[in-house]
Structure formats: C-alpha cells, structure tokens
Amino acid sequence: MSGTIFDHSRPGREGLSLPELDVPRTDPAEALGGELLRKDGMGLPEVTESQLMRHYVNISIKNYNIDRGLYPLGSCTMKYNPKLHENLARLPGLSELHPLLPDGQVQGTLQIMYELSDLLCRITGFDACSLQPAAGAQGELTGLLLIRSCLESRGEDHRNQVLMPDSAHGTNPASCSLAGFEVVSVESDQHGMVDVDDLRSKLGDRTAGLMLTNPNTLGIFESKVEEINGLVHDAGGLVYMDGANMNALLGIALPGAMGFDVCHLNLHKTFSTPHGGGGPGSGPVVCNSLLEPFLPQPRVVKNEDGSYGLSRGGSQPVGRLLAFHGNVGVMYKAYAYVLSLGTRGLEEVSRNAILNANYLKARLTEAFDLPFDSGPCMHEFVVSGSRQKKEHGVRTLDMAKRLLDYGYHAPTVYFPLIVSEAMMVEPTETESLESLDGFADALLSIAREAEEKPHLVTDAPVNTPVLRLDEVRAIKELCVTEPPSEAGKAND
Ligand SMILES: *Cc1c(COP(=O)(O)O)cnc(C)c1O
Secondary structure, X not given: OOOOHHHHOOOOOOOOOOOOOOOOOOOHHHHHOHHHOOOOOOOXXXXXXXXXXXXXXXXXXXXXXXXXXXXXXXXXXXXXXXXHHHHHHOOHHHHOOOOOOOHHHOHHHHHHHHHHHHHHHHHHOOOEEEOOOOOHHHHHHHHHHHHHHHHHHOOOOOOOEEEEEOOOOOHHHHHHHHOOOEEEEEOEOOOOOEOHHHHHHHOOOOEEEEEEEOOOOOOOOOOOHHHHHHHHHHOOOEEEEEEOOOOOOOOOOOHHHHOOOEEEEOHHHHOOOOOOOOOOOOOOEEEOOOOHHHOOOOOEEEOOOOOEEEOOOOOOOOOOOOOOOOOHHHHHHHHHHXXXXXXXXXXXXXXXXXXXXXXXXXXXXXXXXXXXOXXXXXXXXXXXXXXXXXXXXXXXXXXXXXXXXXXXXXXXXXXXXXXXXXXXXXXXXXXXXXXXXXXXXXXXXXXXXXXXXHHHHHOOOOOOOOOOOOHHHHHHOOOOOOOOOHHHHHOO
C-alpha cells in the first residue's frame, strides 16, 4: 500500500457507522446563519477503518526508531525508556488538566512539579530550579538571562562577553546572541579539553561568564573544571554548565560542586523522554542561591499549611519564558524515572552508559581514527572517518548512509566541528552487549567495504524506501509532498 491517505479515498466510504439520531437535529443554517456554512465538503479522506489503520502502521514502519533498533546519536541520547512512564503521564487525572485550573484543583501536579524540582536540585547539587523552559536551548537562554540580570543588579552591565570552547554545541553561541552577549571562542588543547592558557588570555573586564559542557561534546570529562571555574569567578564572571547530557554524571558527580553557578538539563534526553522528532521537550534550569532571585516566575511553592501553589513576583525575575508552566507531560515521566531508579539506579545508569561507550570505542578504533585520545571516554565518543576519506574517497556521510542498509540509524555526523569527518557515537546504557557488538560489526564491515569495494558505500543506501537523494537538489528544490499515484489507487 503506498500513496497518501487521500489516494485511498473513495466518495461515501466510511470508517465508522453511527446510529440514526434519536433526538431532534438542529438545522446548522439556522444555528450559524447561512453565510457561515461551508459550501463544499471538507475534503477529508473517505476510507474504511482498516484502510486507515494499515496506512498509518505502514508509514510508521518506514521510519527508524528506538523501539526498532539501536540509535547511537551522539549528544542526543536516544535511549529506550520504560513504556510504563508513558502510561503514567497519560493518566486522565494528570493529562486532562487545564493550565488555568485553580491551584486547589491541581494539587497532585503541583506536588509532582515541586518534588521534581527538588530532585533535580539534589541530582545536580544546586539550590533552586525553574521547570519552565521547553527545550535545552530555552534553558540556556534562561540561564544566560539569569547571569545578565545578576550582573546588572551589581551595576556591571558592561560585562557583555561570554566565553565558550570551540567544541560547544551550536545552541550555545545562538543562545548567547539571543541573550545579548558577544561570543568569545576558546580553543581546545591537544587532549580535546579547554586550553586553560587560551582561556586565561581571554578573561577580562568584559567577561560576563563561561559556558561549558561537561563532559564536553567529545565525550571527555573536563578534568580541570574546578580550576577553570575558579579563573572565571576571579575575573568577575559566572559559569554556566550545559547539562543537556547528564547520562555520565547522574548519581556520580554534582555540577554544583564543580563550581558552576547555573546549569540546564534536558529531560527529553536523560530523563525518560527521547530526544528528536521535534518535541515536546523540557529544559529545566537549576542554579545556586546567588542566581535564585532572578529565576523566571511563577515557580511552584509549598505553602505553610503543606499545600502547593504558584509563586508570583520574586524580587527581580527574568519574567515568564513560556505561557503557563512548561511541558508538564515530560515532567511526569522524569519524576517517575528518578523515583523508580532511586539513588543507586541513577548511578548505575551512568556507569552502564560509560561502560557501553568505552566498549564500543575500543571496538571501533580498530578501523577508525580517534582524534583526541585522552583515555576513557564518558557516555559518548567521537571517531573520525578521515582515513577512509583520504585513502578510499569514502566520506563519513557515505558510511552513515550505508549503516541504513545494515539496519542501523547513523550516529551524529560532522559534529563537533573541530573533528573532520566526525562520527559522534552514544550507545546509551540501555543497549545489551549483543546489540553493541551488532553495531560495531556493521561499522567495521563498512570500513572493510570502503577499502575493498568503495562503491557499495558511496552508492548507499540501497535497501531503504527512499534511496540516496541529490543533496543539492533536495535543498534547492525541496518537495515533501507525494504526487497522487496511480499505483496507490490500484493497490487499494
Ligand atoms: C541537545 C543539546 C542542546 C539543546 O537541546 P534542545 O532541547 O535540542 O534545544 C544543548 N546542548 C547540548 C550539549 C545538547 O546535546
């Protein structure tokens, strides 16, 4: 069965039969006034129930997803998450609330939000939390606005530069510009960590702060983090940690104790909602007591009588970041995730994520270059396809496409920017030894093909519903609609 649902439509066909009305019918023309009535039909597809079901199921299996196989997308943490959490978040008492209901009628949800804030503070070693931001990038913006408000309150608004390593995630410089700061890039040293001398030379009177990802985007723990944060503080700046990827730190290390002032988390990566697919997301911000007064309002508070409510005011709030209170559905899942794992379980998540990444790294370095070898990696690592490109004319992009033929989603490619032909691999804690081996075997086999029969790789994919696209045409003449097909009609 192919084509769009409209290709299957036949006039008068129905998916649902309703009994005859046994109450008087209101004449729509009378109720609405004739001029508001639609002149033509609604143009909805007319199909049977089974046609409808088959159509969507067939579309769903054309796509690759975490429920079908390993999804080693570095930095994005595509891991299997318990389906039970989806069920919990869909309980009618939670999912059918209206955000304008009075506090007294949403005590359960307010309690969950309050306790989740507290759990996230404990997991990160911070004092206060705002659950409002709806994505990691919005969390970054929030954190930077906290820094800006704090500097303004000290009369230091001339501090307008934010430093960040050249390996930073693309959202970091974008959030900085949006918050009105100038970005100053800091070089990485030969171990893939912040070059502390370069950092020192760029600190000064105009330094507002530093944004650091730890573990960084190469999957390497910045072991000089305390020294780095001390230098920024001594220069009068504040430090932001990009905590989008907490898979290696959960239950083991506290960003608050490393000297950071503020950090955001991606609940839709680490805490039981997969990343990708355009949302919904949740990027809470946690910070120390210095920045707490500037957090966006409202926040969930516990009243003296033990009930929960929403704060209004606060001394110098950044203001609202979002209508209402953020993506509460994602928060329910995060809350269930943390409580079901407990302290020991969270630590086990990190240890398994780190173990899996190191195992895969050890297997893949048999065929691929490792640009920065600083010993064991954290939850992810970056290898380079430079050797395959130089020796056989096979690019990382080709190998990523070939992986589709082997039944795997590709890792993140061409990021971080400081690694040429980068492949950024994050297996996550939820993969078994066999599935890690399956992926390693596939990639090693592709490396052998690159050597022996490179056209197999450069022509890939050959087994997917859509074959290789002309990249330039796909951008310049983007077409995402399918023309009505005769084949589709015949296949009905
Ligand atoms: C995913 C990610 C972000 C951005 O998160 P979004 O929810 O996609 O906005 C920021 N920093 C790092 C390191 C990330 O991996």
